[in-house]
Amino acid sequence: MLVKMHPPSIMVKIGKQFARCGALAGLIFLFSADLFGGIFFDRLLESVVRIDVRETTFAGGSTRLVSGVGSGVILSRDGLVMTNAHVVSPQAVDIWVTLANLERVQAELLGWDHWTDLALLRLDMDEVSRRKLEFSVAKFGNSDKLKPGQTVYAVGTPHGLSRTVTKGIISNKDRYYHDSSGIRGYETGFFNTWLQTDAAINPGNSGGPLVNESGRVVGINTRTYLGADNLGFAIPEKTARSVMSHLEAHGEVERSYIGLAPGFLQDLETFYSLEANQGMLINSVDPGSPAALAGVKASDIVLSLNGKKLDGRFPEQIPPIRNLIASYPVGSSLTLEVKRGGELMLIVVETERLESRVGDEWAFEKWGLTVREVSRSFARELQLTSDDGVVVIGTQSAFPADKAGLRRGDVISKINQTNLIGLDDLKEIYESYSSNPDPLLMETLRNRTVSFKVLKP
Amino acid sequence: MLLGCLSAYPLQLQGAPAIDTLFEERSQSVVVVEFFVKTEIDRSPMSVNGIVIDGNGTIQLPASSVPSWIPVDRLREFKVYRLGDSESVDAEYLGSDRLHSWHYVRADSSIWPKLKPVTDYALAELKTGQPLWGIGVATKDLDFTPYFMRAEVSTIQKLPETVGFATSEITSPGSLLFTDDGAFAGWGSSSLNMERYLTIEGNRYQAYLRKPDQSTTFYVASELVKTLGNIPSSPEINDLTWLGVVGLQTIDDEVAELMGLGDRAAISISQIIKGSPAEKAGLQERDMVLSVDGVPLKRYTPRRVVVSDFEQQIAKKEIGERMTLEIARGDSRVEIDVTIEQSPKLVREADRRYFEGMGFTIREFVVYDNVSLKLDLEIDEVPGVIVSFVKPSSDAQTGGAQVGDLIKEIDGQAISSYDQAASILESLESDSSKKEFVALVARGAETAVLRIALN
Numbered sequence: 001m002l003v004k005m006h007p008p009s010i011m012v013k014i015g016k017q018f019a020r021c022g023a024l025a026g027l028i029f030l031f032s033a034d035l036f037g038g039i040f041f042d043r044l045l046e047s048v049v050r051i052d053v054r055e056t057t058f059a060g061g062s063t064r065l066v067s068g069v070g071s072g073v074i075l076s077r078d079g080l081v082m083t084n085a086h087v088v089s090p091q092a093v094d095i096w097v098t099l100a101n102l103e104r105v106q107a108e109l110l111g112w113d114h115w116t117d118l119a120l121l122r123l124d125m126d127e128v129s130r131r132k133l134e135f136s137v138a139k140f141g142n143s144d145k146l147k148p149g150q151t152v153y154a155v156g157t158p159h160g161l162s163r164t165v166t167k168g169i170i171s172n173k174d175r176y177y178h179d180s181s182g183i184r185g186y187e188t189g190f191f192n193t194w195l196q197t198d199a200a201i202n203p204g205n206s207g208g209p210l211v212n213e214s215g216r217v218v219g220i221n222t223r224t225y226l227g228a229d230n231l232g233f234a235i236p237e238k239t240a241r242s243v244m245s246h247l248e249a250h251g252e253v254e255r256s257y258i259g260l261a262p263g264f265l266q267d268l269e270t271f272y273s274l275e276a277n278q279g280m281l282i283n284s285v286d287p288g289s290p291a292a293l294a295g296v297k298a299s300d301i302v303l304s305l306n307g308k309k310l311d312g313r314f315p316e317q318i319p320p321i322r323n324l325i326a327s328y329p330v331g332s333s334l335t336l337e338v339k340r341g342g343e344l345m346l347i348v349v350e351t352e353r354l355e356s357r358v359g360d361e362w363a364f365e366k367w368g369l370t371v372r373e374v375s376r377s378f379a380r381e382l383q384l385t386s387d388d389g390v391v392v393i394g395t396q397s398a399f400p401a402d403k404a405g406l407r408r409g410d411v412i413s414k415i416n417q418t419n420l421i422g423l424d425d426l427k428e429i430y431e432s433y434s435s436n437p438d439p440l441l442m443e444t445l446r447n448r449t450v451s452f453k454v455l456k457p
Numbered sequence: 458m459l460l461g462c463l464s465a466y467p468l469q470l471q472g473a474p475a476i477d478t479l480f481e482e483r484s485q486s487v488v489v490v491e492f493f494v495k496t497e498i499d500r501s502p503m504s505v506n507g508i509v510i511d512g513n514g515t516i517q518l519p520a521s522s523v524p525s526w527i528p529v530d531r532l533r534e535f536k537v538y539r540l541g542d543s544e545s546v547d548a549e550y551l552g553s554d555r556l557h558s559w560h561y562v563r564a565d566s567s568i569w570p571k572l573k574p575v576t577d578y579a580l581a582e583l584k585t586g587q588p589l590w591g592i593g594v595a596t597k598d599l600d601f602t603p604y605f606m607r608a609e610v611s612t613i614q615k616l617p618e619t620v621g622f623a624t625s626e627i628t629s630p631g632s633l634l635f636t637d638d639g640a641f642a643g644w645g646s647s648s649l650n651m652e653r654y655l656t657i658e659g660n661r662y663q664a665y666l667r668k669p670d671q672s673t674t675f676y677v678a679s680e681l682v683k684t685l686g687n688i689p690s691s692p693e694i695n696d697l698t699w700l701g702v703v704g705l706q707t708i709d710d711e712v713a714e715l716m717g718l719g720d721r722a723a724i725s726i727s728q729i730i731k732g733s734p735a736e737k738a739g740l741q742e743r744d745m746v747l748s749v750d751g752v753p754l755k756r757y758t759p760r761r762v763v764v765s766d767f768e769q770q771i772a773k774k775e776i777g778e779r780m781t782l783e784i785a786r787g788d789s790r791v792e793i794d795v796t797i798e799q800s801p802k803l804v805r806e807a808d809r810r811y812f813e814g815m816g817f818t819i820r821e822f823v824v825y826d827n828v829s830l831k832l833d834l835e836i837d838e839v840p841g842v843i844v845s846f847v848k849p850s851s852d853a854q855t856g857g858a859q860v861g862d863l864i865k866e867i868d869g870q871a872i873s874s875y876d877q878a879a880s881i882l883e884s885l886e887s888d889s890s891k892k893e894f895v896a897l898v899a900r901g902a903e904t905a906v907l908r909i910a911l912n
Binding site for chain 2: 381382417441
């Protein structure tokens with residue numbers, strides 16, 4: 001059954017242009033090494049897989065299948081495969097993994113985390129043992145120990161070319177980049193920094209490993225600047241390893257949320273008369289969030305969190321702070337030491353569960369209508385007064401929803417003059433409409449303008 | 458073509474002068490007005506056609522000739538050209554009409570004798586298929602020479618102004634058209650978008666094309682003359698009336714029927730501005746307006762015209778006048794008496810000031826910003842000032858300021874009035890010991906802390 005749904009997208013995130021990436025500051029050392037070719041490296045090559053996925057999309061007013069190709073790396077004897085969240089999502093209908101020995105086996109999705117763009121699969125191990133399939137297992141290295149200039153290799157399936165190896169160096173190991181709707185509308189990149197490499201990374205490399213000279217996995221290749229030369233980005237091993245253990249155990253990574261959007265303090269220390277190297281500037285506080293309710297204000301400086309000093313002067317220092325907040329169990333009380341003008345204060349904030357802006361999706365096939373639940377975060381983004389209702393993500397030409405005048409982006413707020421709380425309400429209405437198709441009066445909101453539409457057979 | 462017309466309309470043309478004579482004389486009723494809009498760092502030149510409406514050199518210009526948000530003091534150096542004449546005379550901007558937003562200028566008295574007001578002509582009664590001719594206006598390098606155009610009446614619609622459509626281009630926007638016997642037929646409005654398909658290297662594109670210099674549509678003269686010359690007492694005056702309702706939508710026929718309104722025309726109200734006449738009178742969001750002062754709303758085709766008509770009815774009211782609205786609210790009907798008030802300050806009237814050193818302009822916050830920024834504030838609440846201009850590569854731009862930002866705090870001080878913000882920025886600009894300042898701005902649902910250098 002399809003439970004969670006998303007907007008459509010091309011499978012291969014690699015190839016998607018970065019919206020916000022800082023200036024390039026890669027130090028390039030000439031670094032010679034002759035370790036290539038060792039037995040570990042051969043083993044690594046045997047652990048890289050090609051992943052073919054078909055998944056459901058709800059974009060066009062009906063459910064459709066789209067297919068894509070990506071890469072992955074086998075990380076355990078019992079068949080765990082790490083790849084990108086934008087390669088395999090919960091809408092995947094079937095996932096085929098091609099092993100290095102050109103055997104194909106199905107896999108299932110164990111867990112998914114769009115925030116770090118990682119997904120964890122398990123090979124169908126019954127099938128593997130029945131067919132006596134063999135594969136190698138890659139080992140993680142240590143991304144903290146990487147140095148700019150160090151040689152690395154990217155392995156994957158660029159443009160469908162299986163097990164392509166490209167070579168480069170670590171260009172920068174602390175790149176900051178986030179995108180609030182980068183993975184089919186889902187947020188990504190807030191909780192980790194990125195490894196930057198000049199090893200050629202192309203569409204299809206997504207989910208493949210970035211390895212050091214001894215064949216250890218130091219990152220998962222994820223993104224590249226299209227149109228630029230050799231600006232590739234990988235999720236560091238440190239992030240991947242921790243997300244992997246959460247996904248294996250729980251199928252997700254639960255994170256805490258308090259609603260702060262940090263800014264960079266960069267050069268403002270004197271302005272705020274701060275001790276050097278301390279403090280995180282608050283750029284924005286989400287309305288209605290725990291931090292807002294506790295009285296945190298934009299332009300406050302958070303000096304410490306539960307006694308731990310914060311240093312958020314530069315962009316690359318922000319993800320670790322966000323990750324620190326996120327790593328507390330949901331419902332934790334965080335004590336923020338806040339500087340506001342000349343005043344110092346302690347503010348206690350109770351964390352909530354972090355949720356995506358993307359709500360559940362569904363297709364109402366007879367109406368030619370696909371919708372998404374309005375999440376709290378989406379409601380805030382659109383400055384809606386409540387998170388009730390569903391938002392139209394697609395209509396099919398000449399179907400009832402299209403004829404009624406519903407358009408992508410309309411928020412359906414009422415049906416037959418009764419408030420529509422969410423997707424479940426609409427499913428119920430759809431059921432009764434199917435048995436008794438009386439015209440429905442829909443009230444929609446678009447940029448706060450209220451319109452009325454009649455949906456009829 | 459002319460012969461054909463003569464045989465078709467022999468009676469009307471009896472005794473009427475030849476078309477070329479009429480054309481020459483009627484061309485004296487059309488002028489070209491040039492002016493420029495001054496911005497912080499640029500001047501943008503404008504050139505529009507207008508018509509002479511009286512013997513005192515008053516020229517009426519189309520609504521689109523001056524965008525409504527531009528402050529009057531930025532409209533500079535008005536000049537009037539007669540068609541076919543390379544010499545201009547100075548003119549004065551008189552302001553705009555609150556009903557139709559037409560603009561008025563007065564030309565220097567030296568050319569009054571050479572102008573001919575449209576009120577001198579008989580008015581045409583238009584019929585479908587009737588031949589008309591119009592005055593096209595050439596470009597400046599051709600001395601705005603008038604040229605002859607011809608077409609027939611295609612249809613006439615109430616939108617809610619009476620608008621005529623010709624079978625092909627018949628005049629230039631802002632110029633005139635006449636019948637063969639010289640009766641005043643219409644005033645050219647802007648041309649319609651034409652849907653076209655472009656094929657470029659095998660790819661098909663849908664495009665909407667609009668001719669800037671020729672138009673098929675016009676305001677019908679017999680109705681137009683009733684509303685000519687509604688000149689304000691001063692260009693700066695705000696005599697606009699308002700109700701304080703936002704997001705008006707025509708209810709379509711099916712919805713009306715489903716809501717039990719039968720075949721009545723209705724308008725739904727999306728938002729009520731706090732402190733507005735509508736709120737004081739007890740109007741509520743999602744109320745449906747059915748009639749005004751006892752007269753049911755007219756079912757115009759297309760239906761969206763019902764909204765324009767309602768807006769015009771509000772505009773026609775005097776400040777302090779009452780308006781009785783019949784409202785459908787859920788299943789009940791209520792009658793609401795509203796006292797129409799003067800509109801709050803318009804964006805174009807808002808105080809503004811350019812801080813050249815920093816490279817940005819702040820503008821006074823007005824009630825209408827409440828709507829566009831989705832703030833839902835009380836009518837007298839001032840949450841800050843608006844950034845209305847950012848100079849490219851200035852310190853303000855480098856610091857991240859964007860047009861439309863709402864500045865809520867400067868150096869930690871909450872901004873609660875325009876004067877306060879202006880004086881803080883003024884002292885910052887003159888304080889040579891300060892190297893930078895920090896501003897908290899709101900932008901959509903988020904805020905940002907900007908650091909702007911001071912030089």
